[in-house]
Structure formats: C-alpha cells, structure tokens
Amino acid sequence: MADSFMAQWVYTDTVKDHFINPRNLWKEGEEFSPDGVGEVGSLACGDQMRVGIKVKDGKISDLRWLTYGCASAIASTSMMSEMAIGMSLEDAYHLTPAMITDALGGLPEHKFHCSVLGDKALRAAIDDYLEKNGMPNPYKGTTAKIICECKGVTDQMIEELVKNGKVNNFEELQAETGCSTACGKCRDRILEELNEALHIYGK
Amino acid sequence: MDRRYVYLDNNGTTRMADEVIAFMHENDSLYGNASSMHTLGRQAAAGIEWARKEVADLIEASADEIYFTSGASESNNSVLNIFRDRIDSGDKRNRIVISSVEHPATIETAKYLTKKGYIIDYCPVDHIGRIKLDELKRLVGENTALVSIMTGNNESGTIQPVKEAAEIAHKAGAFFHTDATQAIGKIPVSVKDIDADYLSLSGHKFYGPKGIGVLYAKKGVPLSPFVHGGHQEKGMRAGTYNNQAIFGIGKAAELARINLKDEHDRLWAMREALRKGIEERIPDVIVNGSNDESLCLPGTLNISFPSAEGESILLYLDLEGIEVSTGSACATGSLEPSYVLLAAGLDVELAHGSIRFSFGRYNTMDDVAYVLDRLPPIIEKVRAMSTRRI
Numbered sequence: 281m282a283d284s285f286m287a288q289w290v291y292t293d294t295v296k297d298h299f300i301n302p303r304n305l306w307k308e309g310e311e312f313s314p315d316g317v318g319e320v321g322s323l324a325c326g327d328q329m330r331v332g333i334k335v336k337d338g339k340i341s342d343l344r345w346l347t348y349g350c351a352s353a354i355a356s357t358s359m360m361s362e363m364a365i366g367m368s369l370e371d372a373y374h375l376t377p378a379m380i381t382d383a384l385g386g387l388p389e390h391k392f393h394c395s396v397l398g399d400k401a402l403r404a405a406i407d408d409y410l411e412k413n414g415m416p417n418p419y420k421g422t423t424a425k426i427i428c429e430c431k432g433v434t435d436q437m438i439e440e441l442v443k444n445g446k447v448n449n450f451e452e453l454q455a456e457t458g459c460s461t462a463c464g465k466c467r468d469r470i471l472e473e474l475n476e477a478l479h480i481y482g483k
Numbered sequence: 484m485d486r487r488y489v490y491l492d493n494n495g496t497t498r499m500a501d502e503v504i505a506f507m508h509e510n511d512s513l514y515g516n517a518s519s520m521h522t523l524g525r526q527a528a529a530g531i532e533w534a535r536k537e538v539a540d541l542i543e544a545s546a547d548e549i550y551f552t553s554g555a556s557e558s559n560n561s562v563l564n565i566f567r568d569r570i571d572s573g574d575k576r577n578r579i580v581i582s583s584v585e586h587p588a589t590i591e592t593a594k595y596l597t598k599k600g601y602i603i604d605y606c607p608v609d610h611i612g613r614i615k616l617d618e619l620k621r622l623v624g625e626n627t628a629l630v631s632i633m634t635g636n637n638e639s640g641t642i643q644p645v646k647e648a649a650e651i652a653h654k655a656g657a658f659f660h661t662d663a664t665q666a667i668g669k670i671p672v673s674v675k676d677i678d679a680d681y682l683s684l685s686g687h688k689f690y691g692p693k694g695i696g697v698l699y700a701k702k703g704v705p706l707s708p709f710v711h712g713g714h715q716e717k718g719m720r721a722g723t724y725n726n727q728a729i730f731g732i733g734k735a736a737e738l739a740r741i742n743l744k745d746e747h748d749r750l751w752a753m754r755e756a757l758r759k760g761i762e763e764r765i766p767d768v769i770v771n772g773s774n775d776e777s778l779c780l781p782g783t784l785n786i787s788f789p790s791a792e793g794e795s796i797l798l799y800l801d802l803e804g805i806e807v808s809t810g811s812a813c814a815t816g817s818l819e820p821s822y823v824l825l826a827a828g829l830d831v832e833l834a835h836g837s838i839r840f841s842f843g844r845y846n847t848m849d850d851v852a853y854v855l856d857r858l859p860p861i862i863e864k865v866r867a868m869s870t871r872r873i
Contacts, residue, residue: 290798299798308867319870323832326792326812326820328870348869350794350811 291352292385298355303362306332306344314344316412318404321397325479327353331401333364335409340364340372345401352384352391353398359383360398373406373419375399393476400480427469430462435473442477450474484857488804489850493688493782493843494637494665495808499731500690500844506734507692507727517724518715527726534733541736542663542682543673544699550716551729552709554696555664556588558683559631561698561709562660563592566628567599568707576628576657580604582614582643583826584636586662593631606632611773612641612827619651627657634666634677638810638823638839639772640783642670649678658704664688664696668739669747669780680704686728690844691735695728746844750782753842753851758784760855765862769833771824782842785810785824787833788862790871793820796838799861805854810837832871 289296306312314332321328327349334342343365347357360380364372377396381387403423410417424434437457441447447456453474454460460467490498510530515523517531532546539546552558563579570577581593583605593603604622606614614632623630630652635642645661652659660681663672668689674682682699686692700706706719713721739746761768771785772778788796793811800807810821812835819825820834829837840854 299795300802302868305868321870323835323871326831326835330870346868346870348790348871349792351798353792354795354868 291355291387291391294359294383294385295352295355295387298358298384299351302354302358304343304345304358304365306330306346310344312342312344314405316405316407316409318401318406318408320400320404321349321480323348325393326350327393327397327480329353329357329397329401331357331361331398331405333402333405333409335369339366339368341366343402349397350391352387355384356380356387356398357401360402364402369406369409370419373403374423375402393479396476397480427473428457428459428466430466431458433457433459433466433470438470438473439477439481442474443481447474448478484853486804487850487853489846489853490806491840491842491846491850491854492806492808493846494640494780494839494841496687496693497690497843498845499687499692500735500738502738503691503731503734507731510730511727513726513730515726517726518713527724530726530733531724531729534729534736537733537736537740538684538697541667541672541740542684542699543675544682545702548674548699548701550698550700550709550719551724551732552696552698552720553694554687555586555662555683555685556696557709558685558696558698559586559588559660559662560592562631562681562683563589563596563629564709565705565707566601567596569628569705570596570600574628576626578602578604578624578626578628580606580619580622580627580630580652580657582606582608582632584608584612584614584639584641584823585631585633586637586664589631589633589662601628608641608826610828611778612636612639612771612823613773613778614643614648616644616647616651619648623651623655623657625655627652627655629658629660631660631662634661634663634672635670635780636772636823637665638821639785639827640665640780640841641772642666642778642780645677645679649680653678665780665783668735668743669750669782671743674699674701686732686735689735689739692728692731695725695732697732742844747781749844750842751776753846753848754779754782754784754840756848756851757840757854758786760851761786761858764855764859771827771829771833771837784840784842785837786840787824787829787837788866789833789836790869791836791862791865792869793836793838795865796836796861799865800838800858803857803861805857808839808841810839811835 315335319330330346332344345357424436447453515527517527535549536546606619632648649659658680662683685696710721769787793809797809812820824834
C-alpha cells in the first residue's frame, strides 16, 4: 500500500487499547460469584451488556462484564470497569456516559449510546445488589433528568415505561405521561429519549 | 503464518487492474476536449468511442445505446428520473416496482418519486434473497411504468431471475431496468438475453477507475437528460468528457469480456474454499444467500456468526490485515442492520453478526489460507466476550 496518507484508526488509541485488551472481562469458567448482576441492551440494537459486581465495605471491590457489541461498546464497558472498581456505590451509581466517553478520549456521536449502556448496566447491578440484600436504595431516582418540565416527565420514567413494555411510541408515551401536551417545547428531547430507550429496550 | 494484507472487499470496490492503469498512462497525452474539432480533440473522441464499443460488446449492446455517467448511482438515479418526467407529462402509469433488496441509489430515488405522484411497490424476496416471481407477477400491472430489479446483490451475492422479471414487465407494457453493477465481470450479462430496456454498471466494480459508469438504454426507450447543459452523450449527459476514466472503463470492459469464464471459476473456487474452511473450523455459522453456483455471484461469501457482533469482527480482522465488510448496524452509522439480510428473513442478531467476504482478481488461495488461520481465534475471542456466549 502507498503510504502518502496516514490513516487514523476508527476510534481513539484508548478505545483501540481497550478493544484489543479488554480489562476485567468475565472469563468463562472463572471463579467469580457476584453480589449483584445487571444486564441492559437488546440484540435488536446490536448491543447488550452484563455486569457483575462484588461489594465490600460499601465499595465496588471487583467487577466483571460481558458485552455483545461493537468495538466502542466493548471499550466502553472495559473502561467503565476500570473506573468503577474501588468506587463507593454512590459514586459508581452516578458514573455518567460522558465520564466514560471522556476517559476513552471521545467517541463518534452515533456511538454515544454504547457508553450509555455501560453505566446503565452498572446501575442495574447496584440495584440488584441492594435488592438482594434487602437494603434500601437511596440512589434510585437521584440520577433522573427532567425532560418535560410542564408535566414533570423524567428520562428514567420514559426508560421504565419502555422497559416494561407499556410504551412503544410517542402517542402511547403522551397518553401515559401527558408529556409535551402543555407548552410542547420538549417534544424533540422527548423523542430523542424515547428513541434511545426504544433502541435499547425495544423488541 | 506470516502477516499479510488481504483485501476481501471487492464488492465494495476493486483495485484497478494493472492493464487498466498502464492503458490510462499510455493515453495520458490525450487530454483534448473530445468535443473539439482539432486533432487532439478528435483523437480523444476516437478513444472514447473505442471505449463505448468495448462496454457495448461486454453486455451485447450496440455502441449508440451506451451513455457514460459518473457511476451506477447516477445511472440508477437517471433511469428513475426519466420516469419522474413522464408522470409530469401526464403518463397514466403511476407505479414503479422494485425489489426490497435494491441498492439505496434505486430505493431512495424511488422514494423520492413518491413525491411526484408515483406509488412504489416492493417485490419481496425469499430466504436466499431472490425475488418471488409470483409476487412480481401480482405487483406488475397496467399501471406499472417501470420494473427495476438488480442482476446480482452486493451483500448476499444472490443472482436475480432478471430475464423472467423483464418478461413479466414487458407483458404488462412496462419498461425494465436492471442494476448490473455487481454482476459485471463475474457472470455473463447480456442486455439481449435479459431483454433489458435499461442497465446500470460502474467501472470501479470490475477493475476500472472510480467515478465512471454507464447507463445502457435500448434504442427507442424513453430518455431525458441526466445532466443539462451540453450536447455530450446525445444531449443526455452534459459535461466535458472524463477521457482517462472512459479509456479505463473501456480497457476494464475488454478485460472482463476476455477473462469472464476464468475469472468466474477462480472466484468461485476461492469462495467455496473459504466457506468450507470456515464451516470446518468454526462451530455454529450460517451462510447467507445461496451456495448454488448458478444463484450466487462467484466471489461473494456472506456469513453470520451467532453471538458475535460484526463490527468487532471486522475491526479485529482489520488489525490482522484482512479487510471485509459487515451488515451490522454499528458499522453503518444507522441503528438498523442490513436491510438486505432482514428482507431475506434473517434474524436481527444474525444480521448484526454478518460478515461479507468478497473476492477479486488479485486474491489467491494463500489469502484464503491466511483468513482461515486468523478468523477462528477472532470469532472465539468475540464470542467469549459476548453476553450471548454459548
């Protein structure tokens, strides 16, 4: 091949490194009994992640993961695992996609949802841990963002409704929550959240 | 096995043949504007007419039925836009039938024509991606203006029954177009045999240059300018001739005609060696399309690896020097995996996990051996990471 032009790799070098050498992978046959497990994503969207955590003294002492997905999904989960180990449950619960993406040196815009899945799976694992141990969950709801101010509809409400199969389109969401029926200014953002949730949880 | 560079994305585009590059260089002094009356202009024009004849011979057309374009996307757009103009002039035929697996250049232009009053009917395909002729018969009627069915599919490699489709179109008084872009140079394509009214092809898919293609239009069929503003191509396609590219596609057409049989057999042998090798070495794989030589473009092998996602496989292969393509949504930037594979009834997970290997004239059996050496551990690695691991 001619070498007049140097090609950049598709993603950043950090993404490449995590893609080639994924950290904390849940190896087959490995002795790892998780205290909590979370799984998000669907095959329809082409990304699915499972996260298992060990908890000690209110901190994530160890973590293993599996991902069905593209290079940025693999790298996102791998990076998330490095960041989460050693974190308090509260900090881990508030790990955001932007923090993971930043640590990876950025992801293309259309790949952003890959990093969204990593932190969602982690939260699901923490929820699972607290529930299994009969502990109160002080974090649930604390990460919600209000999307429709008039009707107080949050991103998590949308996510839950889609996850439970109660909402499959905008009309159903509107009927269920009344979102975008007052000033209507949030419509685009509601659609964005809804499409993202449908993409992750839809059939 | 030593690392090597293996290009297996020949359905995406091909390397220009050495003979084509040499020929273009030999004639690089022919820069004259082919519309000029002076000697250099007339020499350029002679070269262009030679190339036109070569392309015509390749598809058994006559030279005056060949219109040079920038490629098959322009050719596909142009055919449909001819019909856009016809509805404007009051043609009562307001339906266009295309298959559900056409190239986006056809599908998107057809969708655009719905704004002009056309109704688009999509002919479904069976499990190997071949159009259902009984469905086509049902869809084509007295209001059908045009039927457009590709000769062979870029993703699955499936060859369409275009001769039968043309007959169905003609019986109803409709015109027939075939996008032969992927088939040229791989299987015999004859506009006479198919009885096509229009045919699209592109130079870079058969070892010619990029940015040059052809629309064949049978004598007497409706035509309207693809590009306005000049007398070139009988007033149909304005713009100064791209001499070197046209010389290049002419040479590529000549090579394709001479080498067709050998090329077909060589490509099929490599495709089959890879398929059998993969099936022997990797558990649980699914071949998309057909393994019947008469139904599949010889160099195309499309395989799904359950539990493994296509973009990851593609990028791990790329790190080993092997270049392929995938039907996974992740690699397209859209959220949907390959519509071609979904149309054939493939499960979404399998579409996400599909890899297309497409061979060309510069591949050898050593390439096959190298892929068979590097692919199995990659699939194993991706599957071991997967939530879907078996």
